[in-house]
Amino acid sequence: MINLSKSKIIALRQCPKRLWLEVKKPDVIKVSQATQDKFNVGFRVGEIARQIYDPDQTGILIDIEKEGFSQALARSQTLSNADAPIFEAGFSGNGLLAFADVMLPLEKNGKRVWKMVEVKSSTSVKDYHRDDIAVQSYVAHVAGFALHTISVAYIDSKWIYPGGGDYAGLLKEVDLTEPTLNKTIEVESWVKAARETLAGDEPAIKAGDHCFAPFECSFYAYCTRDVAQPEFPIAWLPRLSASKAEKLDAMNIVDLREVPDSMLNKTQKRVKQHTIAGTTYFDLEATSQILNAQPLPAYFLDFETINLAVPIWAGTRPYQQVSFQFSLHVMQSKETISHIEFLDISGNDPSRGFAEKLVASCGEHGPVYVYNAGFEGARIKELAQRFPDLAERLKNIASRLFDLLPIAKNHFYHPSQKGSWSIKKVLPALVPELDYSNLEGVQDGAMAMAAFAEAIQPSTSSERKQVIQQQLLAYCKQDTWAMVKIFEAFTAPKADRMF
16 A cells, blocks of 8 residues: 655645656646746745744654655654654654654653644745645554644744844744634544545546646646637636636637627737738827827836745845846937946845935936836835835836836737737747847746845855856846837837837
């Protein structure tokens, strides 16, 4: 009988086919970078949890990789009466395996009992966390560990890191002892269902919304390998509500050509019409009227940020978007355009230097064009709160932000955009020779964040840092150059229009 890990039971809860594939066909798994990044975040939060729950460093860490499963389980069992915290304690019983993030020793009526804490990198307790810890506590009980308290610890997103390696307030706990212990019969039913699933053939379950909730399934490519893709998928409809998507699914509609216009709003109708016809919608008169009314000089601005689950700079919060880079193209006239940039990969908090150069570079008058003003605007306001001496000048910049995204969305659409108005879709539609896929190393915001995280690691070589620096600068510069080119296309004389 195969031993089922806690993760296997959670896989069953998402989709029985996922469980079956994890056990029977693990070679077809495809782990996305986003999923791997989440794993890495979890590892980092786990490290900090050990500091928080074991400030005197008297705890015992069970290292599964070094010790192997058998040794880790055996050593955990010998520690069932220990007086010190145990991290990654392993349990087995009834054909199940589980490893607990934190086990804290308590005493009740002269006997050793334990507080189990499952540590999560999210900012709240999710429903699947409750299932997760129910399985874990069940296996711990079977293995002979007397549990007194069962909790989930999650990240407090309002906590501000004081610096100096003091993470005492990072995690908040929710006591789930009673609801967890009440799930015993439910857990046993999951185990039975898992056994039955693995004893049969591959489940005939179609791909659907469950493939992405609560996790992105790493077997999605496998499960959709033989699914015929429509020429014009309804997924290209922007802001398609869940209720409309459900209605279309019930009607077996997967192609834009079959979607009734009565179910679509104005923008969705436009996407449908021009995508199917292969034509471009471009209201040059409207874009010219709006943008030519704006004065010069004009500034084209883009930020790059990183949102660390575990903050490393004093004064920042978990998952706060900390700005580490900007690119700024300055248009004094249609013929005179200069470029200014900022990037700090020293590993120190980049915020102050970022804010100082930003206010020095953006002048005091003229529109500051961005692509999605909500993002840059929020970052500027955060910087103003952190640095009161720069607040007035930062707020001046924020008050001058002019968003190009709604201009593009309301007045331009090319079939190659596939229902998206991201700058990476609009730019190659307007200027085909400028494509983000031509950039080396960093081609989107997620890659920029990952590259920056690598660059600030002390172990990263100076040569590698230099490569990353050039890639980040090239990527961010392309973002603001893209805005310049979009601006030029949207204000072009009628005789020079492309479409």
